[in-house]
Amino acid sequence: MTELWRFASEGYLGELTREQAEKTAELEATLEAEVDGETIPFRMLRPAMANEPDRDKRERIDKARVELTEEHLNPLHAEGVHIVHAGVERLEAPNYADLYRRFGFRLDELADQCRDLLDSTEKLFEESADRLFRARVGIGLDEARRWDVIRTFRAPEWDPQFPAEKMLPALEATLSDMGVDLKSQENVELDVEQRPKKSPRAFCAPIEIPGRVVLVIQPMGGADDWRALFHEAGHTEHYANTSAGLSMEEKRLGDVAVTEGWAMLMQHLTDDPAWLTRRLDFPRPDEFEREGVTQLLYMVRRYSAKLLYEIEFHQADDPTKLSNRYVELLGDALKIEPAAADYLADIDSSFYVTGYLRSWAFEAQFRTHLRERFGSDWFTKREAGSLVRELWETGMSMTADEVLNEVAGQELEMDAVAQLTRGVLA
Numbered sequence: 001m002t003e004l005w006r007f008a009s010e011g012y013l014g015e016l017t018r019e020q021a022e023k024t025a026e027l028e029a030t031l032e033a034e035v036d037g038e039t040i041p042f043r044m045l046r047p048a049m050a051n052e053p054d055r056d057k058r059e060r061i062d063k064a065r066v067e068l069t070e071e072h073l074n075p076l077h078a079e080g081v082h083i084v085h086a087g088v089e090r091l092e093a094p095n096y097a098d099l100y101r102r103f104g105f106r107l108d109e110l111a112d113q114c115r116d117l118l119d120s121t122e123k124l125f126e127e128s129a130d131r132l133f134r135a136r137v138g139i140g141l142d143e144a145r146r147w148d149v150i151r152t153f154r155a156p157e158w159d160p161q162f163p164a165e166k167m168l169p170a171l172e173a174t175l176s177d178m179g180v181d182l183k184s185q186e187n188v189e190l191d192v193e194q195r196p197k198k199s200p201r202a203f204c205a206p207i208e209i210p211g212r213v214v215l216v217i218q219p220m221g222g223a224d225d226w227r228a229l230f231h232e233a234g235h236t237e238h239y240a241n242t243s244a245g246l247s248m249e250e251k252r253l254g255d256v257a258v259t260e261g262w263a264m265l266m267q268h269l270t271d272d273p274a275w276l277t278r279r280l281d282f283p284r285p286d287e288f289e290r291e292g293v294t295q296l297l298y299m300v301r302r303y304s305a306k307l308l309y310e311i312e313f314h315q316a317d318d319p320t321k322l323s324n325r326y327v328e329l330l331g332d333a334l335k336i337e338p339a340a341a342d343y344l345a346d347i348d349s350s351f352y353v354t355g356y357l358r359s360w361a362f363e364a365q366f367r368t369h370l371r372e373r374f375g376s377d378w379f380t381k382r383e384a385g386s387l388v389r390e391l392w393e394t395g396m397s398m399t400a401d402e403v404l405n406e407v408a409g410q411e412l413e414m415d416a417v418a419q420l421t422r423g424v425l426a
């Protein structure tokens with residue numbers, strides 16, 4: 001019942017802001033920046049920063065991105081925020097955060113857990129991020145600026161270990177170990193063709209569940225690409241294995257932490273030393289795992305701060321005055337200041353931020369359970385594959401908390417992510 005009420009409310013608010021969303025998408029697709037005499041499309045600015053070894057040039061690219069955001073995109077975002085504000089009043093909720101509390105989102109409980117995680121992992125984060133920045137861009141965390149982050153995570157040094165042509169065979173072999181024959185799945189379509197106008201981002205489109213699920217990727221190689229492919233493959237197999245007999249809401253609505261959790265489980269295989277050794281004959285897999293887990297800790301801390309920020313944002317009388325809080329909260333969590341200009345675009349609608357946060361906890365707990373039950377090479381065990389496939393069949397009919405409780409008898413806790421990262425990094 002609540003699911004359908006949320007679905008209808010989100011549809012209503014989405015309709016009210018459709019014009020702003022369309023204009024934003026169009027601008028993002030057409031805006032261009034001029035950096036050092038070179039024209040770069042807006043959407044390519046982040047990839048350009050990631051691929052730019054010269055630190056000063058990265059700063060100039062970021063400056064161009066911030067200017068375009070302030071001048072062209074933020075007026076539209078602000079318009080959208082005011083429209084949603086008025087729309088929420090018509091839904092008779094005091095504010096957007098309260099609307100989601102009514103939908104059953106336990107925002108405050110999760111925010112408390114995120115505050116604890118930010119405290120308990122602060123030192124670990126400072127030490128491991130410092131090590132990573134020194135290794136990748138030659139400067140410590142205290143000197144690192146926001147344009148160094150994407151470069152550090154890009155880590156082209158690992159590219160030779162993740163060649164484009166081995167991506168699909170590795171995915172097929174991994175799924176085959178789990179009892180899934182990707183090539184014979186008639187309801188799964190893989191769009192892996194290189195096309196110049198294709199979106200550079202991988203995504204999964206569940207057109208019919210489970211009848212037709214499409215995975216789109218433009219394979220370019222590199223660790224990021226492998227992560228993206230395995231992440232989207234997790235969504236794809238979840239939807240493709242969903243039981244056809246479930247209702248629309250049990251297949252499509254529900255708790256997004258479930259489908260994100262399956263995506264994270266597949267994605268994190270590509271950081272797992274046992275998997276890397278088995279699939280790729282990988283040198284220094286432990287070093288790569290530490291990098292991957294440092295990145296995970298960065299993301300989880302970033303999203304923890306985002307949740308704290310988004311709750312304040314959605315409860316404020318005038319949210320367009322919150323750019324300073326955005327800088328404070330995210331800067332505190334990451335020790336690197338974000339751009340104030342991103343305070344509007346860096347908000348996920350529908351509190352999707354909670355879906356990611358809970359999916360990380362779900363994945364950390366579920367993976368730990370799989371390791372304890374089936375061994376560190378659980379992903380090669382047919383029984384582990386059968387368990388995962390049985391759970392995929394339940395689609396979105398259970399919450400992440402319910403799945404975890406049924407399988408492992410545990411409650412979902414953000415502290416599980418802190419423990420997992422400590423186990424690798426401390």
Ligand SMILES: [Zn+2]
Pocket residue numbers: 231235259260263
């Ligand atoms: Zn996802």
